[in-house]
Amino acid sequence: MPLDPERRAELQAIKLRALITEAGHDLGQTQPETLGQGSALILDNCCWLLADTERPEISLGQGILLAASRSLNELHVLFDHPQAAAKAARQAQGLKPAPTISLITERTLAPVTPGPVELAVTPLPCPDDFINLCSGAGVETVVEHGMWRGEILGLEVARLVDGITEVGVGRFDREAGALLHGDQPTSQALAAAADQVRAQRHPGAGAHPLATLVRERWLRHTLLADPTLVGLSDLAALDSATERTNLRDPAPAFAWGTNPDGQNVLVACSTGVDVNLVPQTAELIVRHQPDQVIVVVPPRDQLPVVEKSIQLLAAPTNLVPLEGPWT
Known part of the structure; x- marks a missing residue:
């Protein structure tokens, strides 16, 4: 049975206090505060952050924002997840001063080796058929992370997957479109999707999802x-x-x-x-x-x-x- 949020926060706070104390710091009566699924404690102008248990990849950003909002000079982020810790350590290399990233090993904190710098994906040339298809619907062709896509004002309406054009805004829309309109010509489906986005994505746009995504x-x-x-x-x-x-x-x-x-x-x-x-x-x-x-x-x-x-x-x-x- 999953823990209720209050009990989870209590356990995270206990764990964070124990780790900081084990690292040689006197906490006195200082108590942690809940931060998402993690926990944070402010001590001597330093923010100590126990990484979010559900989404550890956002913990460095959480700590940066918290430290900035409190005008703190130091940030120390503690991770249970080795991969998340290595990624955070790599990101910390682009910060000055660099936050301290530590990996939790039982009750002690270990330094973290930054993960290797990931190289950008080199895309294959965009097929002429996809270019012509997008151009015919007034859709811009862009490539991102090696995949060719069609966009209207920054919002994806199509992508090329294994040589097949999938039409729709987001994964669920693409999957639903394939099921409901699989017999519709791709050019017609793309034109309809593009027109739907243009109708909502314009100056003075309101709160429609297509205007806010x-x-x-x-x-x-x-x-x-x-x-x-x-x-x-x-x-x-x-x-x-x-x-x-x-x-x-x-x-x-x-x-x-x-x-x-x-x-x-x-x-x-x-x-x-x-x-x-x-x-x-x-x-x-x-x-x-x-x-x-x-x-x-x-x-x-x-x-x-x-x-x-x-x-x-x-x-x-x-x-x-x-x-x-x-x-």
Whole structure:
């Protein structure tokens, strides 16, 4: 029988206190606080974070945001999962000062070797049939993590899987479309999907899901069309460090360009307060070594916690507010 949330939080707090005490720190009466499925404790201007048990991959980002919101100077993240710890240690290499990443081994904390830098996937050339199909429906062809896709204003409406074009917004829509409209010509299905997205995804768009999904990619689409909006000479889409698994959870959208001085610039588009923004940007800093980073957010999301957290990035970073094309 799964533990109820209160009991889980209590056990996480006990575990975190024990680990910090075992590491030689006097906690006194300081008590941890619940953070998602993890636990955090503030001690001597340092944030100690016991990683989320369900989603350890977001724990570094959680700690960064918490430390930024409390103006703390140090961050120590403790993991039970070796793979999550190795990934966090790799991301930490793109931060300054770098958080301390530790792996829990029974009641002690062990240092973590950063995981190897993952290389970007080299895609195969896009088949002419897919290009022509997308072009006929007014859909933009893009490639991400080695897979060719068709997008409308940053929202995927088709993808090429093993030579077969799957039409739909998201996995469930693609699967449902294949079952319900399997006898419909692909060109007709794609045109219908594209028209449906265009009807909702436009300036002044409301709260319809098609207008609110992956707005960070919509923001990137705007910059790709006009890099001068952020003072760049050119700009191209760049794979994120981690492929997103769905359309609902926030995830930064990246691009790579040059400024008028010829410097390489990494652009990260984000909306809201995204726990993945700083860790994923840090990982791309490690991978690509940009001269500069530009983080682009809608003006309403230019929040103090975002401004403070991105200053941890190891490359010179500017925060640029830009009205979303949906306004």
